[in-house]
Amino acid sequence: MNTYIKHTITPLLAVTLLTSCGVITKSYKQPETAMTDSLFRGGNTLDTVSLAEKPWQELFSDPQLRKLIQEGLDQNLDLKSAAELVNSAQATLLQKKLSLLPSVNGSADVTRKKMSAQTTAASNPNNLWDAGLSASWELDIWGKLNSSRKSALASYLKTDAAKRAIQTSLIANIATSYYNLLALDEKLSITRQAVEIRQKDVESMRILKESAVVNGAAVVQSQANLYSAEVSIPDLQQSIREAENALCRLLGRTPGKIERGLLSRQSPKTDLKIGISSQLLNNRPDVQKAELALREAFEEVNVARASFYPSFSVTANGGFSSLNLSNFLDNSLYYSLIGGLTQPVFNHGQVQANYKIAKSNQQQAYNSFRQSLLNAGEEVSNALYAYQMAEEKQESRVKQLTALEKAVDFTKELLQYSSATNYTDVLTSEQSLLSAQLASVGDQLQQLNAVVELYRALGGGWK
Secondary structure, eight states, rough: HHHHHHHHHHHHHHHHHHHTTTTOOOOOOOOGGOOSSSSSOSTTTTOOBBGGGHHHHHOOOHHHHHHHHHHHHHOOOHHHHHHHHHHHHHHHHHHHHHHHHHHEEEEEEEEEEEOTTTTTOSSEEEEEEEEEEEEEEEOOSSSSSHHHHHHHHHHHHHHHHHHHHHHHHHHHHHHHHHHHHHHHHHHHHHHHHHHHHHHHHHHHHHHHHHTSSSSSSHHHHHHHOOOOOOOOHHHHHHHHHHHHHHHHHHTOOOOOOOOOOOGOOOOOOOOOOOOOGHHHHHHHHHHHHHHHHHHHHHHHHHHHHTTTTOEEEEEEEEEEEESGGHHHHHHHHSEEEEEEEEOOOOOTTTTHHHHHHHHHHHHHHHHHHHHHHHHHHHHHHHHHHHHHHHHHHHHHHHHHHHHHHHHHHHHHHHHHOTTOOOOHHHHHHHHHHHHHHHHHHHHHHHHHHHHHHHHHTTTSSHH
């Protein structure tokens, strides 16, 4: 047996060492497009400090928001499903790793036979006791099995990146939903204050009518002005309820009340560092996922290429077999060792077709990877610009609100002392003031959401 091993297995191992050095399979290299520094507009592209490096606990100062984000990370069902996909991919990876090792099976059999006296002179009946091991091993001469393992590794890392992408989106969605909820609360508060003011206006118009300062039309107009504010309250309340329910779904809980703070107490982060665009590959899980999908497809091409070449396998069997259990281990040893190869000859072009499919999948994965980088650059640029524009609007918005508040006060005073002023002027100024106040809430919300979106677009939230 030793001589057989020396002359059969040793040459095969030598071939393995000589030919499995990447002659057939190729080594993966990260695409050069990942290192481009012109993916997004704005910001200091020479500064490598990025907002994405900051933990989400430091980005959000509101304790209620922090609590909700942590609850979402613990209970969100999409995130839990993503974790199960990671577990499944991990099991597949282990399976691929084990395929590089020999498979060994054990067997134990007892056979009882009774032969015809005319066909044998052996004693009848008799028992055959058999116990042994069988092993088979496919030698990875061309690197096919190793490439398959690398493909499974890339697939596993891809599912992990997908899980992290869901986590970053979940944090951003919870924060955005929370801020939207605070904005709705603020709009409801502003509208209720407007209703109170307009209720007083109605009473004032009635007094002025009794004093013959205004006519009945002014009273009716003031009432209509009141009702126009009142009618928007149910819509705001409905929006608040729907926003609470949507946030509960993100948290993995049934619809209910959301404990929250005030919009006026939110302070958006002003020191926004976006780093350089090449950092997106290290920070954004979805870009990492696309790059790992490319790597997986690359290794599948290696597998398909290696399929053109013969596969080498070694099969060994051995054990003990005896008609008498009492001397089962005496002179009953048997073994066999077989080395063989299988070469595709005619399979209706299946190997060639598989190779073409693998190459096409690789090109598609490359295109998807480049598209993910372009999407990332677009999202960073848009979020940064949205923040800058919200900041620019603030100064003008403050001036507008100050002017409109004065306009409301002046027109109300003039209404009492000048016949040249009518309630239409008061109505116009009040409606303009309410619209500006609600728009001011939208400006603050835009700024807060822009920070959240920029944080997500840069890949923050998973580290």
